Amino acid sequence: EVQLVESGGGLVQPGGSLRLSCAASGFTFTGYWMSWVRQAPGKGLEWVANINHDGGESHYVDSMKGRFTIFRDNAKNSLYLQMISLRAEDTAVYYCARLRWLHPNWYFDLWGRGTLVTVSS
Amino acid sequence: QSVLTQPPSVSGAPGHRVTISCTGSRSNIGAGYDVHWYQQVPGTAPKLLIYGNINRPSGVPDRFSGSKSGTSASLAITGLQAEDEADYYCQSYDSSLSGVFGGGTKLTVL
Numbered sequence: 671e672v673q674l675v676e677s678g679g680g681l682v683q684p685g686g687s688l689r690l691s692c693a694a695s696g697f698t699f700t701g702y703w704m705s706w707v708r709q710a711p712g713k714g715l716e717w718v719a720n721i722n723h724d725g726g727e728s729h730y731v732d733s734m735k736g737r738f739t740i741f742r743d744n745a746k747n748s749l750y751l752q753m754i755s756l757r758a759e760d761t762a763v764y765y766c767a768r769l770r771w772l773h774p775n776w777y778f779d780l781w782g783r784g785t786l787v788t789v790s791s
Numbered sequence: 792q793s794v795l796t797q798p799p800s801v802s803g804a805p806g807h808r809v810t811i812s813c814t815g816s817r818s819n820i821g822a823g824y825d826v827h828w829y830q831q832v833p834g835t836a837p838k839l840l841i842y843g844n845i846n847r848p849s850g851v852p853d854r855f856s857g858s859k860s861g862t863s864a865s866l867a868i869t870g871l872q873a874e875d876e877a878d879y880y881c882q883s884y885d886s887s888l889s890g891v892f893g894g895g896t897k898l899t900v901l
Contacts, residue, residue: 707837714793715829715837715880717890731889765836772843775884777827779848781836 672696672780674766679785686756690785692749692766697780699747700724703769705778706740706751708762716762719751720769720776756789763787794819795881795893802899803871811866811896813881819891821862824884828857828866831878831895840879841866868898876900 678690690706706718719740721728728740739752749766763786767778796814803809813826820826828841839848841857844864856867864883868875881893 714895715831715882715892717882717892720890732887770842772825775825775827776890777825777839777842777882778829778837779839779842781838783836 674768674780674782676764676766676782676785679764679787681788681790682756683791684757684789686789687752687754688756688787690751690753690764690766690787692782694747694749694766694768697768699742700744703771703776704740704742704749705767705769705776706738706749707765707767707778707781708760709765709784710759710762713762718764721749753787756787758789761787761789793894794885794891795883797879797881797893797896799894800897800899802901803868804901805871805873807871808867808869809871809898810868811879811881811898813864813866813883813893815862815864815883815891817862818887819862819883819885820859820864822886826857826859826864827882828855829880829882830875831880832876833878837880871900873900 675693705720719730721740725742763784765784766782768780825843829837830840831837844859854870878895885891
């Protein structure tokens with residue numbers, strides 16, 4: 671079955687760190703760019719970051735540059751998001767998504783169920 | 792404040808037609824960038840509905856259609872069904888090198 675399964679969310683204190691994981695299955699992971707998209711409680715979707723096939727190129731929304739790092743391990747068919755200096759406003763469900771290019775634009779054709787990150791003391 | 796503007800809510804009776812607008816600017820939709828649409832049933836992951844302004848992925852009913860003109864795009868749903876009740880999001884690309892979403896529209900089937 672083609673699917674993405676996120677894990678690693680939880681409660682973290684402000685200023686803390688967390689690493690999210692996304693396990694991909696059912697498709698050739700190395701053939702796709704991948705992304706993280708988040709959704710704050712009761713709010714809309716927000717693109718976080720993209721990474722290319724081999725992990726050599728990545729892009730971030732400006733507000734998260736320097737705090738979030740997207741990376742992948744193709745041997746494990748896994749995508750990750752390392753988050754540091756977390757703030758209350760980072761509280762959200764974080765979705766792993768498969769990216770498809772429609773140059774220079776992109777869209778997401780496969781989504782995981784998400785993992786909830788709560789930043790609170 | 793989202794870069795792409797959508798109405799917070801729309802509603803329609805079963806069998807009727809509704810449209811959801813997505814308004815951008817010259818730095819995104821108006822610059823020629825494609826618009827994509829997602830459906831999200833509350834508590835579940837988003838699902839791709841329309842890509843490249845008008846294209847439906849396999850499995851999406853032809854009751855759903857997309858269009859784009861100038862700095863705006865629209866999603867039309869005909870023959871409304873109870874299962875269409877969900878949140879709908881548009882997405883495009885902005886010249887600031889960023890992927891951007893609309894704020895979302897809640898569709899209520901009366």
